[in-house]
Amino acid sequence: SQQGEEDPQALSIQEGENATMNCSYKTSINNLQWYRQNSGRGLVHLILIRSNEREKHSGRLRVTLDTSKKSSSLLITASRAADTASYFCATAAQAGTALIFGKGTTLSVSS
């Protein structure tokens, strides 16, 4: 069963704009991870944030985590056409345990 929900389900933006995706989950977590999946390909790990962290940056990515609200957001700044993909958040109850994924947000970046 799915742990949570990404919002929005689909997002269309122009190159150079920022994209924000949100994720909500239901149970206590050890960490939350964001993955990208291009059409017909496997999942690529983007960033991990632990339950005791509130914000994390990696290049053009910024992730926030609010454990009191059981929610996270992924911000992609200055988007590029190559960012077009599906983005999934996934939670782990403990380190190394199975990831529980949401249904994903489909991002389309047009040039």
Place this chain on the structure above:
Amino acid sequence: EAGVVQSPRYKIIEKKQPVAFWCNPISGHNTLYWYRQNLGQGPELLIRYENEEAVDDSQLPKDRFSAERLKGVDSTLKIQPAELGDSAVYLCASSLLGGLHYEQYFGPGTRLTVT
């Protein structure tokens, strides 16, 4: 460093036929996962191995699915007999439990179509 390798990439079979998927994890990774991803959904765990031991197989439909991880390295996932509802992408992932990093690294997946 080589990533997670899976084969075949695509498989088309008729219902009631058997099928097997193979996974070679990243060298040194002791934990291996099999996920199934239905169209428009996120992946869902089928089974997790720590070394040779299956530590979480609660979501594996054991009447038709089986898996093994011999010598704690490669793994095979089998379906026998396949049903129409088994059409999906089967993803293998690996990670290094006990390290400082908890990321799971995914292979490209096997897209199964059951007709």
